[in-house]
Amino acid sequence: MNFKIGDFVRFVDEAIEGHITSFLNDDIIGVTDESGFEIPVSVNKITAVHGDMKRQDDEDSPAPVVGEFVEKGIYLAVTGEPKDGLAKFWLVNETSFQLLISIGETQSGKQKGHFAALLSPSKTVEFHKANFSAVGKWPTFSIRIIRHANTLHTSQPILEEEVRIKPISLSDPKTRLDLLAEKAWVIQLDIEKKDIGIQRLKDFGK
Structure with missing residues (x-):
């Protein structure tokens, strides 16, 4: 040739x-x-x-390597525009975990169940709607999440967060998450909390 x-x-x-x-x-x-x-x-x-x-021996080539296990990336996101009236609340799962979610609504020191779901990896779920005109009265959500996976991973505790979106929170810029169709106000729920010495501040005030 x-x-x-x-x-x-x-x-x-x-x-x-x-x-x-x-x-x-x-x-x-x-x-x-x-x-x-x-x-x-x-x-x-x-x-x-x-x-x-393709060569004949290409069929015997090793399978592609599975992507790395993603342990972080659980978000609460709020979409919508104040001028349009309606806000939508989402949970966004960018991790490799399945999430068992329970969300309660806190009122006067008590709670009632608001939402529960099983959320697969790389999925989102809408769990609440509210009117922007009543943002000062939006509920406080008590969120509990169990992270589950069938593959080897670092053991994770139950994720527990109390979240209330205040009017001042909506003055922050929106963020783009790949799994949502529009930008949103975003709170990462599984971010590592830093010890800011709350007890020392309390002791200082005595």
């Missing part, structure tokens, strides 16, 4: 592909692979590749 500079070829005996970049002599051709190295090879040891051709 006649080859020319630029032809895309594959090695007969090895899983190497590349473009012909030089003719070293009558029998040896220089093939540059995707890493940028030129490899000398006998003209009898390469074959032209047309389109998406």
